[in-house]
Amino acid sequence: MKFIITMFLALMTTSSHAALSMSTGKVNSIGFATVSSGWEEYVLLEGVSSLGSCATSSGLVVFRFNRDEDYSRGFSLALSAYASGKKISIRVDQEHKNSRGECYIKMITIPG
Numbered sequence: 001m002k003f004i005i006t007m008f009l010a011l012m013t014t015s016s017h018a019a020l021s022m023s024t025g026k027v028n029s030i031g032f033a034t035v036s037s038g039w040e041e042y043v044l045l046e047g048v049s050s051l052g053s054c055a056t057s058s059g060l061v062v063f064r065f066n067r068d069e070d071y072s073r074g075f076s077l078a079l080s081a082y083a084s085g086k087k088i089s090i091r092v093d094q095e096h097k098n099s100r101g102e103c104y105i106k107m108i109t110i111p112g
Contacts, residue, residue, distance in 0.1 A: 019052070019093050019094040019095045019096075020091060020092070020093055020094075020106070021051050021052050021054075021091070021092055021094060022089055022090065022091045022092075023045055023048045023051055023061065023089070023090055024045075024087055024088070024089040024090075024111060025045035025046045025047050025048050025087055025088070026045065026046045026081075026082075026085065026086070026087050026088075027043055027044070027045060027046075027078055027081055027082035027088060028044040028045060028046045028060060029042075029043070029044040029060075030042070030043050030044075030075075030078055030079055030082050038067070039067075040064050040065060040066075040067060040098065041064070041065040041071060041075045042062050042063060042064050042065070042102070043063045043065075043078045043088075043090065043105070044057070044058070044060040044061070044062060044063070045060065045061070045063070045088070045090065046060075048060060048061045049061065051092070051094075051103070052094045053094050053097075053101065053103075054092060054094060054097070054101070054102065054103035055097075055100055055101035055102045055103075061103070062102040062103075063090050063092065063102070063103060063104075063105050064098055064102045064103065064104050064105065065104070065105055066096075066104040066105070069104075071105075074105055074108045077108055077109075077110065078108060081110050086110055087110070087111060088108055088109065088110055088111075089107075089108070089109045089110075089111050090105055090107070090108050091105070091106050091107040091108075092104065092105060092106055093106050
């Protein structure tokens with residue numbers, strides 16, 4: 001019985017993280033644009049032309065900040081990286097998207 005429970009938990013853990021993806025690059029573009037639910041901030045990274053099922057614009061993956069979460073700190077981090085020419089790393093969950101298929105940012109960092 002312990003074996004069955006352990007296997008079940010292992011399978012649940014694996015499947016819940018299957019859609020996580022990470023990309024790193026310099027900020028190509030940063031701003032905000034209207035979507036069906038209102039305004040959302042976005043980031044495009046240089047050289048990131050595909051990332052699983054995340055939607056693209058002008059040949060680059062569109063990373064969106066979700067207004068339902070505390071996005072302002074992440075947007076500020078991306079803006080400061082853009083201004084200083086530093087690379088950022090963005091993690092998304094490909095199952096967490098807006099109505100246009102653009103993936104929402106789950107984590108953003110400036111790698112050392």
